Amino acid sequence: MPISRNASLDAIVIGSGLNGLSAAITLARAGRSVRVYEAEATIGGSARSLSLTRPGFTHDWGATVHALALASPFFKMLPLEKYGVHWVHAPLPFAHPLDDGSAAVVSRSIAETVESFCSRDARAYRSLIAPLVAQADDLMEALLAPIGCNHPLLMARFGIRAIQPLQRFVQRVFTSEAARALFAGAAAHSMLSLHQVATTGYALGLVISAHAYGWPVARGGTQQFTNALVAHLQSLGGEVIANTKINSLRELPDSRAVLCDVTPNELLRLSGDDMPRRYVRRVGAFRQGAGVFKMDWALNAPVPWRAAACMNAGTIHVGGSLTCIAQSENEVTEGRHPAQPFVLAVQASVYDATRAPNGQHTFWAYCHVPNGSMVNMQERMEQQIERFAPGFRDCVIASSVLTPQALERGNANLRGGDISGGAGDLRQIVARPVFARDPYATAMDGVYLCSSSTPPGVGVHGMCGFHAAQSALAKTLR
Numbered sequence: 513m514p515i516s517r518n519a520s521l522d523a524i525v526i527g528s529g530l531n532g533l534s535a536a537i538t539l540a541r542a543g544r545s546v547r548v549y550e551a552e553a554t555i556g557g558s559a560r561s562l563s564l565t566r567p568g569f570t571h572d573w574g575a576t577v578h579a580l581a582l583a584s585p586f587f588k589m590l591p592l593e594k595y596g597v598h599w600v601h602a603p604l605p606f607a608h609p610l611d612d613g614s615a616a617v618v619s620r621s622i623a624e625t626v627e628s629f630c631s632r633d634a635r636a637y638r639s640l641i642a643p644l645v646a647q648a649d650d651l652m653e654a655l656l657a658p659i660g661c662n663h664p665l666l667m668a669r670f671g672i673r674a675i676q677p678l679q680r681f682v683q684r685v686f687t688s689e690a691a692r693a694l695f696a697g698a699a700a701h702s703m704l705s706l707h708q709v710a711t712t713g714y715a716l717g718l719v720i721s722a723h724a725y726g727w728p729v730a731r732g733g734t735q736q737f738t739n740a741l742v743a744h745l746q747s748l749g750g751e752v753i754a755n756t757k758i759n760s761l762r763e764l765p766d767s768r769a770v771l772c773d774v775t776p777n778e779l780l781r782l783s784g785d786d787m788p789r790r791y792v793r794r795v796g797a798f799r800q801g802a803g804v805f806k807m808d809w810a811l812n813a814p815v816p817w818r819a820a821a822c823m824n825a826g827t828i829h830v831g832g833s834l835t836c837i838a839q840s841e842n843e844v845t846e847g848r849h850p851a852q853p854f855v856l857a858v859q860a861s862v863y864d865a866t867r868a869p870n871g872q873h874t875f876w877a878y879c880h881v882p883n884g885s886m887v888n889m890q891e892r893m894e895q896q897i898e899r900f901a902p903g904f905r906d907c908v909i910a911s912s913v914l915t916p917q918a919l920e921r922g923n924a925n926l927r928g929g930d931i932s933g934g935a936g937d938l939r940q941i942v943a944r945p946v947f948a949r950d951p952y953a954t955a956m957d958g959v960y961l962c963s964s965s966t967p968p969g970v971g972v973h974g975m976c977g978f979h980a981a982q983s984a985l986a987k988t989l990r
């Protein structure tokens with residue numbers, strides 16, 4: 513085995529996603545030597561930017577919207593601005609167009625957000641959201657911790673609502689279609705049926721983050737953020753080696769610890785017979801989530817949303833009413849392909865002009881599909897966008913399709929198109945990838961898991977990598 517107490521290299525990280533880089537930075541900041549191996553040519557995993565359509569257009573291959581990066585206690589510690597990260601905020605974090613031509617919006621201000629609600633819903637929204645926004649830093653610290661035991665009173669206040677299935681929750685709390693749809697769109701980020709427990713937690717977390725931090729993008733593309741992390745790591749003495757797929761832990765040079773920014777399945781492949789059978793059985797029970805079908809477009813104009821408010825938003829939740837979105841997400845959970853899919857869209861170039869030639873735009877969107885789906889969703893997605901932005905297709909100069917298979921080819925962690933590192937239902941929030949006091953330490957001495965398949969899960973916050981590195985520092989790299 514390559515794990516050796518006497519190795520001159522302290523740690524190897526497999527995978528340069530933001531959790532892998534965060535793990536490496538945490539170790540380097542603690543004075544440990546660290547090397548990162550990445551299979552792909554470009555560093556960053558789901559946080560890369562590529563020219564997917566035409567020269568001059570910068571598309572984020574995966575993540576664009578960085579509410580969680582601003583909320584992350586780990587990223588707050590890093591000198592990101594020094595390495596060129598510049599956050600750009602849209603006037604509105606997100607908008608939700610409706611069939612009558614109006615849109616529900618979330619602005620940074622709670623007062624502005626409730627302006628279009630009826631007075632009962634405005635009151636309900638304020639009393640639900642305002643107290644949690646006031647304690648957003650503490651709440652995010654608790655939600656992004658391995659086991660949410662920090663701030664127990666606050667977590668109890670959040671949890672009593674968060675645990676509820678979204679559909680039932682909004683039907684009880686709100687009367688208007690606009691408020692219900694707004695929460696349904698946010699909850700659908702979970703990639704779960706809105707009847708499932710804990711889906712309200714996703715909506716609350718995202719709405720609170722929108723008010724407290726905004727939903728910014730990194731100027732010039734998410735790659736700028738990734739490159740800043742790499743530059744910081746290198747300044748601390750860390751190394752990053754691209755184009756090197758690791759096929760077995762046994763092929764690695766000797767080190768005292770190995771941290772794996774990979775899926776649990778890939779961890780078992782890499783460790784082979786060296787992993788104790790009991791752990792193999794437990795990790796083998798971890799389930800992938802639904803997949804996504806993603807499209808990127810180069811446009812000759814901004815998307816012509818019928819609701820003017822959508823022009824000011826960074827993210828647009830396209831799908832209409834609570835009923836429509838709930839139906840779409842149910843169908844995916846049941847293994848079907850919705851005729852009218854919920855489409856999650858991002859228009860970063862509207863407020864970050866560096867991403868496209870003058871006057872032109874980038875735009876991306878994905879819809880949820882059953883894991884491993886082979887169905888082409890392009891027509892259905894474009895029809896959904898046309899439903900709220902008639903004339904959208906006339907703006908398209910070029911497009912790119914990333915099927916679940918193409919996503920997995922570009923990043924082995926996206927198994928079957930699952931962008932969450934494993935289903936994010938309540939069971940797998942608690943047991944990620946196994947139920948354990950330290951879910952980062954595997955059953956092999958010195959080998960750790962640090963990807964989004966560990967707590968706190970999906971999103972660009974680096975906290976999986978940070979916590980895994982803390983575990984390695986405490987147990988192996990003392």
Ligand SMILES: Cc1cc2nc3c(=O)[nH]c(=O)nc-3n(C[C@H](O)[C@H](O)[C@H](O)COP(=O)(O)OP(=O)(O)OC[C@H]3O[C@@H](n4cnc5c(N)ncnc54)[C@H](O)[C@@H]3O)c2cc1C
Nearest residue numbers: 527529530531551557558574575576577758925964971972
């Ligand atoms: C289309 C899409 C849109 C998203 N949008 C957002 C968003 O707007 N906001 C947000 O917060 N989150 C978003 N996410 C989720 C977010 O990007 C991820 O949760 C996060 O980046 C995961 O980071 P990670 O380090 O765990 O893994 P990844 O980013 O998946 O990185 C894993 C890395 O490991 C490498 N690797 C795997 N196996 C090996 C091996 N054997 N040898 C060497 N290297 C290996 C892979 O090539 C990859 O580079 C999005 C994801 C996708 C795909």
